[in-house]
Amino acid sequence: MLKENVNVLVSSNEGVEGMSEAIISNVAIYLRVASAREGKKGLFKQQNILLEVCKKNGWKSTIYKEIASGATIQKRPEIKKLLNDVTQNLYDAVLVVDVSILSRQITELAIIKHTLVSSNTDLYILNKVMDFTNDNDEGILDYTQSLYTRMMHMVHIQLSDRISKGKKSGAKAGYWTNGIPPYPYEYQKWGNVCNPRSLVVNSDKLKVYKKIVNGIIINKKTLTEIAIELNKIGVPSPRGVNWGVTTLRRLLVDETHLGKIVINKTRGDGHKSTSVNTIKFETIPQQGHIFYEGRHEAVKTVDEHERILMFLKCAANTSNSKVVVKR
CATH class of the missing domain: 3.90.1750.20 (Putative Large Serine Recombinase; Chain B, Domain 2)
Known part of the structure; x- marks a missing residue:
């Protein structure tokens, strides 16, 4: 059952404010860099940041980390394992330093969101804890805006590509596809x-x-x-x-x-x-x-x-x- 009346949590140097009870105690930390060039240094930097968050808030953590492109979940074994564990209700929240660490693809961000909602798991994005059961949560609004922005960007690219191909096809057939005709x-x-x-x-x-x-x-x-x-x-x-x-x-x-x-x-x-x-x-x-x-x-x-x-x-x-x- 989804949690009800969950307060929006705000991370601070003193821990988590605005919390009447220990809603979050056990979390999963997901770390990812896109290339070997970033490698261990990039992972280590993310890890230190998120472990410090856990320490200040008294959260127990399990780390999932990998070096992989954000293009597709299917080629990222660690996030697949994480999402599977999330469906088993092993964690109260998933921690990442940025939403792009999860994915850069609108469809896969939507899949991740669905998995978190279905398991009643919060998403912590560096100083933001998002409760997916609360549509008015500012973090959720930011996340939704991120999804919408990425979706519109993809639609724009696909539409531009379609228009370009359509114009070339029409021109090849001898039709006018170049906008305002030249005089006369x-x-x-x-x-x-x-x-x-x-x-x-x-x-x-x-x-x-x-x-x-x-x-x-x-x-x-x-x-x-x-x-x-x-x-x-x-x-x-x-x-x-x-x-x-x-x-x-x-x-x-x-x-x-x-x-x-x-x-x-x-x-x-x-x-x-x-x-x-x-x-x-x-x-x-x-x-x-x-x-x-x-x-x-x-x-x-x-x-x-x-x-x-x-x-x-x-x-x-x-x-x-x-x-x-x-x-």
């Missing part, structure tokens, strides 16, 4: 034209696009001159603001306009809040891009594309500053 395309539908999961040409924007391309190839205008001209006649840029040199350059070199689907153009994460282990965002050089034949209409030829690239390479004006001209 629209996604799936424009007017009476429909192209499911792919791109359609916005005929109004196409006129502007052709004006830009011809301005380079035929009229030999600089990007600055083209930007000024478009802004003067009130043509909005892809973002709905004034045209600039950078916007024009990106538009002109985009190979989507050749009827291609291009992926693997960037890698990493550009968000500021990502962890230190996250790959830093960077642009992949053109030779690293992956090309597939798209299911959308091309709006420029290979010859036009090469002539544009040659013009931009030789252009005297390579300024990236944005040109702003009031309409």
